[in-house]
Amino acid sequence: MPRITASSNAAQRENTQNAILRSFGDLLYTRGLTGLTMTHVAKNAGIGRTAVYNYFADMGELLVAYALDETERFINDLRTELARVDNPVDQLAVYVRLQIEDMSRRHLPPGPTMRSVLSPESFEKLGHHVGELQAVLAQILRSAIEQGYLPEADIGDLARLVHGSLSSATDRGQLEDGETRTARVEQIVTFVQRGLGARFDDAGRPVPIQGRPRLEQIAS
Template sequence: MPRIAAPTNAAQRAQTQRKILNAFGELLFTHGLPGLTMTDVARTAGVGRTAVYNYFADLEQLLVAYALDETGKFVIELKSQLDGLENPVDRLAVYVRAQLADLTRRHLPPGPAMRSVLSSESFEKLGVHVGELNTLLMDILQDGMDQQYLPPADVDGLVQLIHGSLTASASRRNADTPDEERIEAAVRFIQAGVGASFDGEGHPVKLA
């Protein structure tokens, strides 16, 4: 009989599924999605190809599961970072930094690219977490306007522009520019783009 590495069958299944998701994420980061196969995932995870199909019917289902898993963890972590901050401009900076760091780390295809490789049904499954992120950003921007740290504007339009800027910034990684420097430049660009003002020490100030 095969040796059970985990204390129960359920734990063993969870452990194997985690290996598959981690292997898929590693391959996405190192090789990208084009040309990726279930055989590649099985080899990297150290499990049989049949085992991968026991958990995920095809590559599309695996991509959705990975995206939901990673985005879910990201939303929880981001909310915990935002909870300790009062100023909406500072919260916007945390949001931008977290998003760019996450896009750099996970190497998931951006929204439009995901739509092109997924069926409509699969893409809709991602909408829950994407909607949570949109709501977080909308709340930050609206709060900034209500407290007069940001000028009145179309919040929905700003959300689209900010997410577009984040995707573009993540795709323009340059070996000559450290990630931290690139991220801080994006933070300043987006804060300025939504109309935030700062005092001489770099602290957000309300609009005159």
């Protein structure tokens, strides 16, 4: 890895911290959390092990920093992309696509594993950012219901259906690339939208549902 250079001490510290986070993310994706040490992270980043400890006290603190950084980046990117479309059903498609890409690109341990290696205070920090992401999805679903594009349903139930579909699809998506992957993602998008009761015209545009039924009435 090339030597990290910057025009000021503050920029140098930021560059070094970012290099550590990137190194940790690469290793987390390729080998997982089990057995991963600060020495591995430092060597992969091309810096001394002591330097890593200048930024992060232990692996738990590094894991939290990485997760928060990744989640914040994703939320910012998501909000930028959502602002480009108006219809909430189309926004749901944006959410699903970006989530699949993000879940396939990085490899954060599942919630129970995170809880087992983090202090309650650190785990609570992660929960705040996860809550932000959940709030974005909840607002999309709420708007879709209020505008008549989705049937009446509990927002929490709908959100669980969305994330359940994403979780089951991600592992298969990691094995694909190119046109096959793109087609798979679009299949998942359509599956989620129609599974929540969305309806479309012949041109594939979302249309309001007549009569404002509940989701279980459509499903039956």
